[in-house]
Amino acid sequence: xxxxSNPVPWQGPEATAPIGVPLVDLLDRVLGTGVVISGxxxxxxxxxxxxxLSLHALxxxxxxxxxxxxxxxxxx
Amino acid sequence: MSVTQHxxxxxxxxxxxxxxxxxxxxxxGRPGPFAATCGHTGGGPLRLLAVGPLWAVxxxxxxxxxxxxxxxxxxTDAAELERCARAHHDVVTAAAAGGxxxxxxxATLYLSHERATAALGxxxxxxxxxxxxxxxxxxxxxxxxxxxxxxxxxxxxxxxxETPQPGSQRVSGRAYLSRLRHRxxxxxxNRESALAxxxxxxxxxxxxxxxxxxxxxxxxxxxxxxxxQVMNAAYLIAEERGDELATTIRRxxxxxxxxxxxxxxxxxxxxxxxxxxxxxxxxx
Numbered sequence: 001x002x003x004x005s006n007p008v009p010w011q012g013p014e015a016t017a018p019i020g021v022p023l024v025d026l027l028d029r030v031l032g033t034g035v036v037i038s039g040x041x042x043x044x045x046x047x048x049x050x051x052x053l054s055l056h057a058l059x060x061x062x063x064x065x066x067x068x069x070x071x072x073x074x075x076x
Numbered sequence: 077m078s079v080t081q082h083x084x085x086x087x088x089x090x091x092x093x094x095x096x097x098x099x100x101x102x103x104x105g106r107p108g109p110f111a112a113t114c115g116h117t118g119g120g121p122l123r124l125l126a127v128g129p130l131w132a133v134x135x136x137x138x139x140x141x142x143x144x145x146x147x148x149x150x151x152t153d154a155a156e157l158e159r160c161a162r163a164h165h166d167v168v169t170a171a172a173a174g175g176x177x178x179x180x181x182x183a184t185l186y187l188s189h190e191r192a193t194a195a196l197g198x199x200x201x202x203x204x205x206x207x208x209x210x211x212x213x214x215x216x217x218x219x220x221x222x223x224x225x226x227x228x229x230x231x232x233x234x235x236x237x238e239t240p241q242p243g244s245q246r247v248s249g250r251a252y253l254s255r256l257r258h259r260x261x262x263x264x265x266n267r268e269s270a271l272a273x274x275x276x277x278x279x280x281x282x283x284x285x286x287x288x289x290x291x292x293x294x295x296x297x298x299x300x301x302x303x304x305q306v307m308n309a310a311y312l313i314a315e316e317r318g319d320e321l322a323t324t325i326r327r328x329x330x331x332x333x334x335x336x337x338x339x340x341x342x343x344x345x346x347x348x349x350x351x352x353x354x355x356x357x358x359x360x
Binding site: 021022023024025026027028029030031 | 157158161162164165179181182217291292294298308310342345348349
């Protein structure tokens with residue numbers, strides 16, 4: 001999988017500079033997707049209200065810290 | 077079998093104090109290489125466990141930082157959550173570089189290698205089916221936003237809408253109400269055309285996809301206040317069709333009705349959103 005082996009595995013189709021994997025998109029994927037099988041420790045991440053709160057805070061801090069990749073209306 | 081020798085090894089080498097973190101299950105080919113990734117901080121080297129003909133990518137991690145209570149505490153801390161998510165993702169991505177890979181959700185943990193092997197082995201058929209589905213395919217994220225134009229966007233966000241701006245000229249109640257109605261109306265129009273645009277994007281991308289999934293929409297804390305997300309989707313697409321996707325998105329961006337629409341594409345991702353079903357019907 002040549003695409004995935006890219007060390008910065010995120011790219012706009014416009015070949016903009018790599019900006020790393022956007023955290024908000026990553027969290028969509030690592031929380032609550034994938035084959036869910038029962039573990040010995042049950043971590044119901046997506047259903048824990050505290051985690052939701054933390055995600056909220058996290059996303060707020062992300063949007064302040066990291067300018068949107070298309071902030072200049074770039075590839076539109 | 078250890079697959080990382082270059083990483084600082086944490087105290088988790090001691091079996092009594094560690095638990096087994098499972099990142100992903102990979103097809104019969106050897107997953108990796110894992111040269112550029114070390115897994116979770118404080119853990120042991122990444123290892124491959126044989127699960128029937130498949131491989132699980134695992135790491136011994138300290139029980140004390142990966143207990144249920146510890147995880148609840150850590151994953152509610154923004155910085156820790158980000159660290160964990162990125163460590164998980166790095167390993168999944170490295171595994172997927174070697175061949176078909178089914179990612180497991182963040183924090184799938186077992187008390188020992190044996191228990192992990194048994195639990196994964198009991199799901200062998202599900203893993204086989206999922207691996208068959210994702211082999212030779214990658215996931216792309218496509219998000220669609222409507223940019224709020226000046227007439228429709230924000231009266232100062234903190235001010236209640238019915239209060240005239242301080243310092244602004246006195247306006248008659250009727251004029252004010254009419255302006256408010258106008259603003260409301262154009263906002264609705266804006267939203268309707270945005271949804272139509274999102275439909276159009278979805279239709280175009282589905283034509284080249286074998287599966288699609290909608291993720292929850294991101295709120296203003298992630299998108300910024302000047303635009304509204306109207307679609308957050310993931311598509312499973314043959315890995316050689318990335319250029320075709322780029323061309324399609326470029327064409328859509330230039331289409332009529334897309335003046336105040338933004339389309340963002342991310343990928344290729346390991347097939348996170350397509351390992352346990354996903355909307356595959358009608359895509360064969």
